[in-house]
Amino acid sequence: MRLDLGKIHVQDVRFDAQTALDNHVLSIDRQELTSLLAQEPLFERVEIELAHPGESCRILRVLDVLEPRYRLNGPNFPGALDPNGLVGDGETRALSNVAVVETDQVATKSRSIIDMSGPAATYSPIGNTYNVVLVPHPKAGVDSDDYRLAVKKAGLKAATYLAAAAKNVMPDETQTFDLPPVAANHGPKDLPRIAYVFPMHSHQHPTQQKETVFYGSNIQGFMPTIVHPNEILDGALMFSYSAFTWFAQNHPVIHELYRRHGRDLWFAGVVLTIAPVTIAEKERNTALAARLAKEVLNADGILATKIGGGAVDTDLMMIYTRAEEMGMKATLIIMERYPDTGITFVPANVNALVTPGLTRDAITLPAVDRAIGADTIALDNANPDSENPGLTPTPARDALNLWIGDIVGAISQVGASRLTTYMS
């Protein structure tokens, strides 16, 4: 199956009378996009703002980030936005340095932040994209979970609406992702076959009943399965929490396996799975995931990443252990949180871990001229998970003491970051 991702390198984004992509400038009809998003009955009103790379501007309470995409031959985000259908084949247009940024106007403890200049922007690709920021305000009394799902849907709408402007524009660059069916996916004997095992969600925080994660499914009870890597790149997957969908669309591990496919490895395929809650389910799913890599994809080695908190560390370690028991070699990408805690669940046999960085590492972000998404931010660095009503909020434009992990896109659990760690 082949996907041609036609990228347009946008050089500026501005509000104008009409939405159009002309000479690398994306013009947005603010009124039209606002009305499109305001159709959502849970919203009282929607504001749309632009944030440009290099600007002294901060975006707060970020819920999700998307790359604008438009599929020329089929549905967009099927099951979540468009009705059912499949993705991953044909031609897709991408506004490759534009991002749709959703903000969550009910989040009280959100620390997710984007700075368009300064130190934060050096850590994250999302500080260097032209950001179209959605600020949807809920009607009074709207359930916060329902509101969040509506915001995520608004993000999909906006991402599709913007990229549709590129329908008839010649891409600056076309990236081809082509992998044949499993039965025909044979490489030279000397290239090791590598499979990617991908728990896309941890149900330690379960999805909402109406939530759309994979092809519109809430993935409750999801069993490990083989998927084509292109599906993840092309809009089948949106993350529920703990990761931004931009990194599914631009998945670092899938990109890397494609990049080296036929060179120093053979990309055997992808096993998609979840981290369930009970031990029995974990035993079953991790063994099955490793079995699929071994007996269906015929992998020599697996690479696995996770999405979620510390609970999924156990799933990763079980996947690793099962894979090695089956005669494959395994490597994991696993994020670190505290400087002194380490990763607790590392069995003695696990010796190949790569870190995308340490999230709770202090950083001071300088004051900015403009803030989008919130006027203030409540920062309780000593106890970030607690509701602390007595806390004095900091003005959002002030200098902020945050953690690297609060910077959207600085450390992605699927292996995007500029960082590693060392122990002193």
Next chain:
Amino acid sequence: MEKKIRVVHYLNQFFAQIGGEDKADNGPGIKDGIIGPGRALQQALGDSGEIVATIFCGDNYFAEHQEQAIDELIRQMEPHKPDLLIAGPAFESGRYGIACGAISQAAQQRLQIAAVAGMDEDNVGASLYRKNIYIVNSGVSIAKMVPTLQTMAALGLKLARRDAIGKPVHEGYLPRGVKHNEFAAKPPAERAVDMLLAKLRGDEFVSEIAAPKFSGSKPAAPLRDLKSAVIALVTDGGLVPEGNPDNIEPGRPTRFTTIPIAGVASLAAEKYDAVHSGYDTAIANRDPNRLVPVDTMRALEREGAIGKLHEFVHSTGGAHAAVENATRIGQEIAQQLKSAGVTGVILTST
């Protein structure tokens, strides 16, 4: 020219040339200038530092009177206004290693000066003090005296001048267990593929995260008779009385709460909360018995299947616990249960 760093050197009785094991009971002492290995240390310091005094103590004396020894050594070195203490190296000598670690930590804390100890990485002193002080790995062989002192001098001068300290592998000290971010030449996905391919080829590779070392615990013998057993319920699922009076943290716990349940037949939803950042607490809040099964245990108690349910539930929130805190919380809870005569514990996690 930069100010000369004032250095005090700590040695045991042997290296201070007082005597061997027969002099190990000698108490603390001080002498102006250098003794024995101090010559090599002074050479390593060059013009940047000067050994103003050498302090020493017998290994046995230090081990048996640690507090007095430290008090006395600190009192003796203080008038020399040192900027830096260099202790050892002790190589594989355990008592000497502990003394080097202890005096370095005390100098750091009480005199607010830089300190570097030297010893083998497997010296018991290293495991005791490596988190709090800089320890240069001397190896076990005394033949490494000079290069070890050179490494200790270089690191000590940097510490005394408050220069940035590089990585353990560059500066020669044992990792202190603190992780830092740094920019990498390649993104994680590329490094992970590199590592996997190296592993498949049988080439060398280095994991970026080491497995933690836990001190194991010996399981207790099984209960012989449940009918006379006193069973306690303990959870890391964050059960708290309504309003969370002990302010139990939902993540990164530093404390636990002790919830009285004498006469409580079942945990009523309106009287308890679950605070925990690592899982969805909705079900536990709807029915706290599903987090901590007081109702079921009461039924077993009525049936006589168990002797008695202990009258307190101990609870903490287990998300992202620092191992040190988790260990301490566990020890404190176990101690309380033991003194209360509890014979069995059911741990419910999330």
